[in-house]
Amino acid sequence: MKAAFPYIGYHSIALKDFLTALGAKVCLPPPLTKRTLELGVKYSPEMVCLPFKITLGNFIEALEIGADTLFMATGARKCRFGYYSYLQEKILKELGYQFKFYSVSQYSPYEFVFEKMPQIFNVSPLKVLKALYLMIKKSELCENFKNSLRVIRAIDYQKSLIFEKEYLKKIEGVKKIKEINILNKELKELRKKWLKNNGIKLRVGLVGEIYFLLEDFANQELEKELSKFGVLVLSKRSLYSRLKHLLKMEPGFLKIYYYARKYLSVSPGGEALNTIGEAVNFIKKGVDGIIHIFPFTCMPENIALHSLEKISEDYNVPILSLSFDEHTSKTGLLTRIEAFLELLKRRKK
Amino acid sequence: MKKRIGIIRALLYYRYGNFFINFFKYLGINYLISPETNKELIDLGVKNSSSEVCLPLKIACGHLLYLKDKVDYLFIPKIIYPYEKLYTCPKMMGLPTIAWYFCGKKKIISPTIKRNFFLPLFFLGLKFKKNPFKIISAYLKAKEKKENKKLSFDNEKLKVAILSHFYNIYNKEIEDILIGTFKKEGFSVYLKDDLDEKILRKKDGFAKNIRWAFERELYNAFKYYSDKVDGICFFFSFACGPDSLIGEMMAKEAKEKKIPFLTIIFDEHSGKEGMITRIEAFCEMIKKKKSL
Known part of the structure; x- marks a missing residue:
């Protein structure tokens, strides 16, 4: 079995290890490029949101290099994400590829561990649990790595490039829980040490749709660009927190839920609730501004947009909303960020 | 007061x-x-x-x-x-x-x-x-009483089904453009809401996976009409999330079944004339296909 799944930023490493631990050979598609996007756009319906297009392009490129089993997550089917897999499977079959397609539901962990995975990989549920534990640990490591990277990027961009290369290799290499724990500690300490540095000029909270927060290609390397201006980017969303949330082990969510309920009469699906709760949480912690990113025509985030306007008024904190589609140009994006950061700097004075 | x-x-x-x-x-x-x-x-x-x-x-x-x-x-x-x-x-x-x-x-x-x-x-x-x-x-x-709707097809005329959400279509202007143009061309028009609830709420095939109530109705209506009418017109608004996905699904299935399928997307900028031209061309195509 040559398994493939769409990239989700650094967290792909955790997913890769999960599948490897179950005995699959993982056939990762080439890194996301303009070609991926073009392929995706070519075969997708025109009105669908950008994550659909990018992940479809990802699948096509994976199939081109010989993958035969595809994995895709599905959601609660309140928003479009839940239906990606049905249409993607249909489109790929029409293109003439031979493959097996498994859509993995996020909301049935029991079925996932005891029925679905053992059936697909022909292993015992115990092994699935072990692999799941490894994935959770690994995703925690990825989160810590990303958090540290954000700090060092804001302080010294050149140094961060070396740090990124060095630690990515280390993270990919470790396979045992003990080694992961050691590395986790190391990364946390590094972050603490760097945070004492005075080089950080501004702190900006990043909220929005999860794929756009995790995948740097989708958000046009927004985080990198921000940190080139000496901005520390804060973001809570990661695969680790998502997994914890799904397994109902995330106490911090209650706080976010409480904050969000004031501004949202009912959860409109997707991550609108997290977006709003996290935005309020960041503001209470004292960030200078909030950047909200989402794909063009995203339904839940557009509802959240109205709430964020109100939050911005209530707390007197600037919020920049950016929507992305395949035509978004990087230059335009940079201009908007620069203007926003200028505004934040002036307010700080 | x-x-x-x-x-x-x-x-x-x-x-x-x-x-x-x-x-x-x-x-x-x-x-x-x-x-x-x-x-x-x-x-x-x-x-x-x-x-x-x-x-x-x-x-x-x-x-x-x-x-x-x-x-x-x-x-x-x-x-x-x-x-x-x-x-x-x-x-x-x-x-x-x-x-x-x-x-x-x-x-x-x-x-x-x-x-x-x-x-x-x-x-x-x-x-x-x-x-x-x-x-x-x-x-x-x-509380309204439930009526059992029964639909009879007029076999002498060409038939077209217009699939759209109730809030898109029950508007005088849109009704004039959409249904009016089809009727002018000599078609008999069938809507989603002409069908009985039992058909609209079916749970077989792909419809089982759709968890948007009104989308499921649209899809079921499509399935029901697809082997009974000569053409299907799907009408939805720009930036409608559910329709953009389910619409594509329907378009793909219509292609497999070889039924003429017209998708019209509208927003606040769409002109009336453009829509009418497209509908007329679609009607012309169905007529030609029938006469062959």
Whole structure:
């Protein structure tokens, strides 16, 4: 079995290890490029949101290099994400590829561990649990790595490039829980040490749709660009927190839920609730501004947009909303960020 | 002075409006319904809402702003599950939230409806009237009787099915353009809502996986009509999330079954003439295909 799944930023490493631990050979598609996007756009319906297009392009490129089993997550089917897999499977079959397609539901962990995975990989549920534990640990490591990277990027961009290369290799290499724990500690300490540095000029909270927060290609390397201006980017969303949330082990969510309920009469699906709760949480912690990113025509985030306007008024904190589609140009994006950061700097004075 | 409740003539009004109006009428509550959608209301909505939402929601925002100062309360139900465990759509669920920011939290009455219509409306009634029996009787009177719809096909004429959401199509202007043009070309037109509930709520095939109530209805209507009519026209608004996915699914299936399938996307900028030209060309194509 040559398994493939769409990239989700650094967290792909955790997913890769999960599948490897179950005995699959993982056939990762080439890194996301303009070609991926073009392929995706070519075969997708025109009105669908950008994550659909990018992940479809990802699948096509994976199939081109010989993958035969595809994995895709599905959601609660309140928003479009839940239906990606049905249409993607249909489109790929029409293109003439031979493959097996498994859509993995996020909301049935029991079925996932005891029925679905053992059936697909022909292993015992115990092994699935072990692999799941490894994935959770690994995703925690990825989160810590990303958090540290954000700090060092804001302080010294050149140094961060070396740090990124060095630690990515280390993270990919470790396979045992003990080694992961050691590395986790190391990364946390590094972050603490760097945070004492005075080089950080501004702190900006990043909220929005999860794929756009995790995948740097989708958000046009927004985080990198921000940190080139000496901005520390804060973001809570990661695969680790998502997994914890799904397994109902995330106490911090209650706080976010409480904050969000004031501004949202009912959860409109997707991550609108997290977006709003996290935005309020960041503001209470004292960030200078909030950047909200989402794909063009995203339904839940557009509802959240109205709430964020109100939050911005209530707390007197600037919020920049950016929507992305395949035509978004990087230059335009940079201009908007620069203007926003200028505004934040002036307010700080 | 008696307090007055405002009801917007947009989105779910076209489905549950009569029921809610009758409920208020029998209960003796003063109500005001916003007028039929016109250009002014559309402009008002487009100006004040996010630029990325669909036109029906923008229109709803226009209605909200129109009613804002004319009534004491605005009635915007939060319908999460209209029936079974099927969602409406993120935007319809988000409308009360948007209304908060347009009119203030205190002005909005939005009972949460999850399949059960009675209890939320009962508590709403208690706010205005003290007699619980009166509320119950008003509810029972307002409840519409279910009719079994039977559809008969006219085999002499060419047949076309127009698939669209109720809030897109029950609008005079759109009705004139869409249904009028097809009728002018000599077609008999069938709508989604002509079908019986039993057909619309079927749970087989791909329909089982659709958890948007109104999308499932559209898909079932498509399945039912697909081997009975000569052409299908799917009409949806720009930036409508659910339709963009399910529409593509239908288009792909129509291609497999070789039925002519026309997709028309509209927004506040679409011109009437362009739509009519496309429909006429589509009709011409069906006629040619039939005469071969």
